[in-house]
Amino acid sequence: MKKETGSTFDATRRKVLIGTGALAAGAALTQLGGLVRKAGATGGSTEKWPWPYVKLDPAETAEICYNEWYRVFCGAAVINSIVGQLREKIGEPYTSFPADAFVFLEGGQVGWGTICGSPAGANIIANLIIGPRTAGIHEGHQIACDIMEWYSETALPTFTPKNPKITAELPQTTSDSPLCHLSVGRWMAEADKALGSPERKDRCARVAASTVYHLVELLNAWHDGNYEPTSVYSAGKEFGITGQPNCTDCHGKNVPEPPKA
Amino acid sequence: MKKETGSTFDATRRKVLIGTGALAAGAALTQLGGLVRKAGATGGSTEKWPWPYVKLDPAETAEICYNEWYRVFCGAAVINSIVGQLREKIGEPYTSFPADAFVFLEGGQVGWGTICGSPAGANIIANLIIGPRTAGIHEGHQIACDIMEWYSETALPTFTPKNPKITAELPQTTSDSPLCHLSVGRWMAEADKALGSPERKDRCARVAASTVYHLVELLNAWHDGNYEPTSVYSAGKEFGITGQPNCTDCHGKNVPEPPKA
Numbered sequence: 001m002k003k004e005t006g007s008t009f010d011a012t013r014r015k016v017l018i019g020t021g022a023l024a025a026g027a028a029l030t031q032l033g034g035l036v037r038k039a040g041a042t043g044g045s046t047e048k049w050p051w052p053y054v055k056l057d058p059a060e061t062a063e064i065c066y067n068e069w070y071r072v073f074c075g076a077a078v079i080n081s082i083v084g085q086l087r088e089k090i091g092e093p094y095t096s097f098p099a100d101a102f103v104f105l106e107g108g109q110v111g112w113g114t115i116c117g118s119p120a121g122a123n124i125i126a127n128l129i130i131g132p133r134t135a136g137i138h139e140g141h142q143i144a145c146d147i148m149e150w151y152s153e154t155a156l157p158t159f160t161p162k163n164p165k166i167t168a169e170l171p172q173t174t175s176d177s178p179l180c181h182l183s184v185g186r187w188m189a190e191a192d193k194a195l196g197s198p199e200r201k202d203r204c205a206r207v208a209a210s211t212v213y214h215l216v217e218l219l220n221a222w223h224d225g226n227y228e229p230t231s232v233y234s235a236g237k238e239f240g241i242t243g244q245p246n247c248t249d250c251h252g253k254n255v256p257e258p259p260k261a
Numbered sequence: 262m263k264k265e266t267g268s269t270f271d272a273t274r275r276k277v278l279i280g281t282g283a284l285a286a287g288a289a290l291t292q293l294g295g296l297v298r299k300a301g302a303t304g305g306s307t308e309k310w311p312w313p314y315v316k317l318d319p320a321e322t323a324e325i326c327y328n329e330w331y332r333v334f335c336g337a338a339v340i341n342s343i344v345g346q347l348r349e350k351i352g353e354p355y356t357s358f359p360a361d362a363f364v365f366l367e368g369g370q371v372g373w374g375t376i377c378g379s380p381a382g383a384n385i386i387a388n389l390i391i392g393p394r395t396a397g398i399h400e401g402h403q404i405a406c407d408i409m410e411w412y413s414e415t416a417l418p419t420f421t422p423k424n425p426k427i428t429a430e431l432p433q434t435t436s437d438s439p440l441c442h443l444s445v446g447r448w449m450a451e452a453d454k455a456l457g458s459p460e461r462k463d464r465c466a467r468v469a470a471s472t473v474y475h476l477v478e479l480l481n482a483w484h485d486g487n488y489e490p491t492s493v494y495s496a497g498k499e500f501g502i503t504g505q506p507n508c509t510d511c512h513g514k515n516v517p518e519p520p521k522a
Contacts, residue, residue, distance in 0.1 A: 046359040072395055096357040098307040103393035103402075104384055108376075110405045111497050113504035114439060115375035123365055132364035134333055141364075144371045178375060181504040185519065188502065192520045195502055236372050241449065241456055243374035243442040250511035258446065259453045 046093040049131025049140075053223050054089050056082065058216040062209035066161040069205035075105025075117030075124075077208045082125050082216070097128070108180025116180040118211035122147045125215060130222065142229040143218050148178050149231040150214055152244070156183070157206030159213050166202040176246045183207070307354040310392025310401075314484050315350050317343065319477040323470035327422040330466035336366025336378030336385075338469045339476070343386050358389070369441025377441040379472035383408045386476060391483065403490040404479050409439045410492040411475055413505070417444070418467030420474050427463040437507045444468070 065081035072080060079099045086094040102124070104110050105117035123144040130140030155172035171190045175183035184195070184204070193199045221227040235243040240258040247255045326342035333341060340360045347355040363385070365371050366378035384405040391401030416433035432451045436444035445461070454460045482488040496504040501519040508516045 046357050047361050049362075072393070076393070076395075093357065093359070096307050096354065097359075098354070098389060100308050100393050100395060101310075101385070101388045101401075103395050104388045104405050107497065107503040109381070109384055109439075110402055110409060111495060111503050112376075112409050112439060113496060113502070115370055115373075120370070123370055124362070127362045127365045128359060132333070132337070132361050134337075134361060134364050140362075141371055144365050148371060148373050178370075178373060181502065185502055185504075185517075188520050189517070192522060194521050195497055195519065197522065234372060235374060236368065236456055241374070241442065241446055242368040242372050243446075252513075256446075256450070258456065259449050260455050261453060261458065 046096070049129075049135050049137055051093055051129045051131075052090050053086070053129055053219065055220045055223055056085055056216050058213045058220075061085065061216045062159045062213040063161060065212040066159070066205050066209040069208050070165075070201075072100055072103050073106035073117060074204055074208040075121035076100055076102040077205070078118055078121030078212045078215070079125055081212050082219075113179060113181030113184075115178050116151065116175075116183050116207070118208045119144075119147050119151045119178045121208075122211050122215040126219070129219065139222050139227060139229075142231070143215070143222065143227070145231040145233065146218060146229060147211070147215060149233055151178050151183075151211060152176055152246075154210075156187075157203060157210045159206055159210040161206065161209065164202065165205075166199055168199070170199060170203050170206065176249065177244050179244075182249070307357070310390075310396050310398055312354055312390045312392075313351050314347070314390050314480065316481045316484055317346055317477050319474045319481075322346065322477045323420045323474040324422060326473040327420070327466050327470040330469050331426075331462075333361055333364050334367035334378060335465055335469040336382035337361055337363040338466070339379055339382030339473045340386055342470075342473050343477070343480075374440060374442030374445075376439050377412065377436075377444050377468070379469045380405075380408050380412045380439045382469075383472050383476045387480070390480065400483050400488055400490075403492070404476070404483065404488070406492040406494065407479060407490060408472070408476060410494055412439050412444075412472060413437055413507075415471075417448075418464060418471045420467055420471040422467065422470065425463065426466075427460055429460070431460060431464050431467065437510065438505050440505075443510070 061081050064084065065077045068077035068080050071077075076099060079102050083094050083097055083099045102117075102121060105120045108114040108116060109120075126143040126147070127140040130143065131137040133141045152175055155174050157170065157172065171187065173183075173187045173190045175186055177183065184200070187203055188195065188200060191199060191203070218227060233245060235241060235245070239247070240260060322342050325345065326338045329338035329341050332338075337360060340363050344355050344358055344360045363378075363382060366381045369375040369377060370381075387404040387408070388401040391404065392398040394402045413436055416435050418431065418433065432448065434444075434448045434451045436447055438444065445456070445465070448464055449456065449461060452460060452464070479488060494506060496502060496506070500508070501521060
């Protein structure tokens, strides 16, 4: 139960090798909420999945996302960089999806530092296009799991725009978490830059672009029938509570045991 | 900088009395991201705000939400209990909004314990209907701020359904945070019930219903022109970083100072 930061994802990965594997993670999905039922009959025409998709260019999407950040910030930039292209290439149902409504994802939802808008936006896109697990489709949920893990363990940003607004080199930091507060805080400490600095803003624009770059890779693989989930992490199964793998970051050495009854 | 859990919201509230007030919080909104620009011309017909809205009954919406939880879990239950009614009462653009896609909000986003799906779903609804601040409308953003604070400081659940699946009395707990991990964890500790227990599931269904009850109160007030923001909390302004007010919950007594440069 008591995992050390840094070893959590490696520990998770080892489980694949020793045979618990992806099926165990899949089975755990339902542990959180109970019975999975079929989607209700109340939905509109867009409640049918998957939505039509054509492969996008990861680097081109990331460039769009980088620039969109300066208009609508992290979450809506991720969403718009994909929805905007699919509106042009496909049309509906993307035309009717109100992408700009998601500006509030900024700063970990209206500045509260919870989930970073970049994975939050990526999770929306994956489930919007592929569909929810309650519809009997699991790849959207699994891509969201992969995004959460990738975001947490990757030194970000990975993407450098063609025409960056900040030309100085920006440090890369690993957040060990999908939370905005930890991701931004660890970068600010490393870079010694304030929240309001142009460097912090450009770092976050590049993090959004880096995230959508990886999301497009996963969506393209799914479209080609080549998508393989990489994350087998399930907090419900491993810890008996929803949560991140970085227990000691907040709990220190005294990680509590949740009730098992 | 170093606030104690329990006094944070009181401290925030006192600022209203001593005169920094809601305008200061409003000004801080742009501190996170830089310039606020007008919405782009790439949007579809749904990228015009506000969306049509008719007043809903808070208790009736909460009943729908409670039952929807057992189909699509917290975030999508909050979204569906409002979108479903507005599809019947109004039609488009609600008919085309893919509400079930948000099942992944469960467990703090695919079980990772970040923001609870109930406030995450409420934030989506407020900004979907009222619009994003980049469109020059601020009430959607402010209602999301109010929801985050209300969720954190309220002993939940506040709503009891007419026909509960669990008839035993369930304890109420205050999370001091909008995070699923803290909200569920504190309730599980108080109730001594496991994540997979029927009691924990029913508690979360009631928390979703409690949240949408309050959201409908706020939306109805906004529709009548009587909405007044209650939250003036801004982590960016108060702490120099995005975050929750419960600093000591994770940092203990050693709350770091973010760079100010």
